[in-house]
Amino acid sequence: MNSEFPLWEVFIRSHGGLNHKHVGSLHAADADMALENARDVYTRRQEGVSIWVVPSEAITASDPEDSDPFFEPAKDKIYRHPTFYKVPDNVKHM
Numbered sequence: 001m002n003s004e005f006p007l008w009e010v011f012i013r014s015h016g017g018l019n020h021k022h023v024g025s026l027h028a029a030d031a032d033m034a035l036e037n038a039r040d041v042y043t044r045r046q047e048g049v050s051i052w053v054v055p056s057e058a059i060t061a062s063d064p065e066d067s068d069p070f071f072e073p074a075k076d077k078i079y080r081h082p083t084f085y086k087v088p089d090n091v092k093h094m
Contacts (some may be wrong), residue, residue, distance in 0.1 A: 008034040009021050010041075012048040020052050026086040028053075 005027040011020035023042050028034035034053040043051070062070050 007031050008038070008053045009059060010034075010038040011052040011054070012038075012042055013050040015050055020050065023055065047061050052072075 006029075007025055007026050008031075010023050012023045013020045018075050023056050025033065026041060028037050031053060035051055038051050038053055042048070
């Protein structure tokens with residue numbers, strides 16, 4: 001694989017999962033090639049039911065070093081924490 005190809009981030013939704021999880025990265029010429037390569041590399045044992053590939057350059061991420069000031073506004077909203085709610089035992093996925 002040519003490392004001059006764009007880098008793609010791969011997300012897989014597993015059989016039992018409800019959301020896609022980041023599983024790795026790969027280089028590919030285009031989205032179709034990235035999907036096929038992701039299938040071959042990350043779902044060899046039928047680990048997934050859905051694959052997303054996203055160009056790495058399209059992802060904007062927060063800086064871990066700025067996490068305290070970045071997430072500070074959420075600290076004063078304790079009512080959003082799940083400790084205020086009782087989840088029924090029959091609820092499997094929340």
